[in-house]
Amino acid sequence: MKKYKFKIKNLDCVNCANELESALQKIDIIENVSISFMTQKLFFECAEEDKEQALEKIKKIIKKEEPDVVIEEV
Amino acid sequence: MDQKMKKQLIRIIIAFLLVIVSFLIKFENELYNNILYIIAYIIVGYDIVLKAIRNIFKGKVFDENFLMTVATIGAFCIKEFPEAVAVMLFYQVGELFQSYAVDKSRKSVASLMDIRPDYANVYRDDEIEKVDPDEVNIGEIILVKPGEKIPLDGIVIEGESMLNTQALTGESVPRKVTLNDEVLSGCINNDGILKIKVTKEFGESTVSKILDLVENASSRKSKSENFISKFAKYYTPIVVIIAILLAIIPPIIGASFNDWLYRSLSFLVVSCPCALVISIPLSFFGGIGAASKIGVLVKGSNYLEALASTEIVVCDKTGTLTEGVFKVQKIEAIGFSEEVLLKYATYAESFSNHPISLSLKQTYGKEINEKLVTKTKEISGEGVEALVNGKIVLVGNEKLMKEYNIKYQKSKEVGTIIYVAINNEFAGTILIADKIKDNSYKAIKLFKNNNVKKIVMLTGDRENISKDVADKLELDEYHAELLPQDKVSWVEKLMTQKSSNGKLVFIGDGINDAPVLALSDIGVAMGALGSDAAIEAADVVIMTDEPSKIANSIQISKKTMRIVKQNIIFAISVKIIVLVLSALGIASMWSAVFADVGVSILAILNALRILKIKNAF
Numbered sequence: 001m002k003k004y005k006f007k008i009k010n011l012d013c014v015n016c017a018n019e020l021e022s023a024l025q026k027i028d029i030i031e032n033v034s035i036s037f038m039t040q041k042l043f044f045e046c047a048e049e050d051k052e053q054a055l056e057k058i059k060k061i062i063k064k065e066e067p068d069v070v071i072e073e074v
Numbered sequence: 075m076d077q078k079m080k081k082q083l084i085r086i087i088i089a090f091l092l093v094i095v096s097f098l099i100k101f102e103n104e105l106y107n108n109i110l111y112i113i114a115y116i117i118v119g120y121d122i123v124l125k126a127i128r129n130i131f132k133g134k135v136f137d138e139n140f141l142m143t144v145a146t147i148g149a150f151c152i153k154e155f156p157e158a159v160a161v162m163l164f165y166q167v168g169e170l171f172q173s174y175a176v177d178k179s180r181k182s183v184a185s186l187m188d189i190r191p192d193y194a195n196v197y198r199d200d201e202i203e204k205v206d207p208d209e210v211n212i213g214e215i216i217l218v219k220p221g222e223k224i225p226l227d228g229i230v231i232e233g234e235s236m237l238n239t240q241a242l243t244g245e246s247v248p249r250k251v252t253l254n255d256e257v258l259s260g261c262i263n264n265d266g267i268l269k270i271k272v273t274k275e276f277g278e279s280t281v282s283k284i285l286d287l288v289e290n291a292s293s294r295k296s297k298s299e300n301f302i303s304k305f306a307k308y309y310t311p312i313v314v315i316i317a318i319l320l321a322i323i324p325p326i327i328g329a330s331f332n333d334w335l336y337r338s339l340s341f342l343v344v345s346c347p348c349a350l351v352i353s354i355p356l357s358f359f360g361g362i363g364a365a366s367k368i369g370v371l372v373k374g375s376n377y378l379e380a381l382a383s384t385e386i387v388v389c390d391k392t393g394t395l396t397e398g399v400f401k402v403q404k405i406e407a408i409g410f411s412e413e414v415l416l417k418y419a420t421y422a423e424s425f426s427n428h429p430i431s432l433s434l435k436q437t438y439g440k441e442i443n444e445k446l447v448t449k450t451k452e453i454s455g456e457g458v459e460a461l462v463n464g465k466i467v468l469v470g471n472e473k474l475m476k477e478y479n480i481k482y483q484k485s486k487e488v489g490t491i492i493y494v495a496i497n498n499e500f501a502g503t504i505l506i507a508d509k510i511k512d513n514s515y516k517a518i519k520l521f522k523n524n525n526v527k528k529i530v531m532l533t534g535d536r537e538n539i540s541k542d543v544a545d546k547l548e549l550d551e552y553h554a555e556l557l558p559q560d561k562v563s564w565v566e567k568l569m570t571q572k573s574s575n576g577k578l579v580f581i582g583d584g585i586n587d588a589p590v591l592a593l594s595d596i597g598v599a600m601g602a603l604g605s606d607a608a609i610e611a612a613d614v615v616i617m618t619d620e621p622s623k624i625a626n627s628i629q630i631s632k633k634t635m636r637i638v639k640q641n642i643i644f645a646i647s648v649k650i651i652v653l654v655l656s657a658l659g660i661a662s663m664w665s666a667v668f669a670d671v672g673v674s675i676l677a678i679l680n681a682l683r684i685l686k687i688k689n690a691f
Contacts, residue, residue, distance in 0.1 A: 013348040014352045014354075014355055034293040036355075039289050039359075064132070
């Protein structure tokens, strides 16, 4: 398991962040998903080899839930 | 205020002016007034309506954009034009204020933590290049001029200066550095010019670690945050369902449809959760920022929350409550001056590598003329005999005095006592002991003032020394002569003594404390600047060696929790009151807007108070 941190942009409100967070928590290959609205960061843990696949799943859910939101690696 | 906010503000102002005009000038044909309202509505709310339409297709009906759109369009339908525009207008004012406040607090926390260096002056090919700290490699030489931040951790190879470490430690007294001293990134170079050899990459340097820590803190959410987001999850659907029922059932049994639809629309306005939710993470964020300002890094909102219910504080002794350095504390000379006694003792011990000899040399502080010392004889377990400047000097413990039949006076001090005899006459005693930090007294007092029920000291040191420290500090309990595993079992035992919501805080210097740090509710590592292991193991890191900082953090935590509770209770009760009043037909849509936007603004203002705590200590 490796910890990853991404910048998450265009989140409108805390509640949207919370809802997106619970949607992302349903992805099976990542753990300890957390979105900080205050620092605009997305945190998650996953196995190093699963990273690309995890990102794809995350982006898919973001597109569905909050289409304006983009994530960037820091 | 950024571009996006400015644009929003202009839209709000234009819409507001249109509403005023329409309010003041009554056209003969009401239609013109209504057209003005509709134009104002479109200007201020078009983005919300667009988002709402997009969300319908996704089935997200509890989304606030959707709820606001339904509430306002509903109001238009029952010909409540001013209300419809006002709801949208105030909703946008609330949104704008919210993003302004969040942005502002982000910036002020960032400035509290203003330690990120912008550049480094690095020597490359005999010239100084200004580069991003990220691009400097280990082993390269950097130049730091007065007034600049030290960009990377390293060792001074030329120059000396006073460093301002306030941003890192909250400590206002500058620290002197000179050749071969280690320097940490984030400190500000006050006066001299320093050449520094870089020992860590930027990503691994103190500055990056600290910034990372504070940033990651908001990922560990507090119970209050989880409570409020759970509350929001149920609150909105319930209110929306009641709103639908209000619009349907009473008209079926014959009540006025328009009247009940109005009440139902008020419900929709109050149903938005965001106003309720925003102030809580904002408060914690501010609290963590305020703590870092005084040199305390809290690694999660959950720990900040827990600190407020601290019941038991467990401290390590050496290095935590005491300075951890053995120094000459007291000299009692008989027939000589204190200085002369110290001189003879130091000379006699000068060939020894014993810690006692080191303490003596440090206190004596002058050059030792080794030619004056002859015939040094170490008597194992007792002390030293030497000929110093023609005088026979005995330095050691009581056994040594007895062995040489010296008539000595037994000292009542606690610590390591050195007896000195000169030419077979007792000449006095020197007390070498660890000293209690001045700050510890303040810390213990502050703990007690903040409802800490029990303060316990656990130490591996001897019983009599530990008792002395515990008595002087008026601790509730102490346990001495403990092995590391004994400390673990004591903490286990103490964990059972607190009440169900109470928390146990362990404070240590972070060395060999890992099991205890993990076991306690909140593990605090002290003076941990530069010690990676301690920063890793602890939940809270104090950058200086002052235990009172933990008491200050408890104060910050309590203040944060007070504000969090005020906000939760205030927001929920206003919402419920307005819901009840709207259902009864007493409250208008105007009060519904207040319950949504007004409450959110007040809660945010309340939360921002936490940042004001920064100069309180």
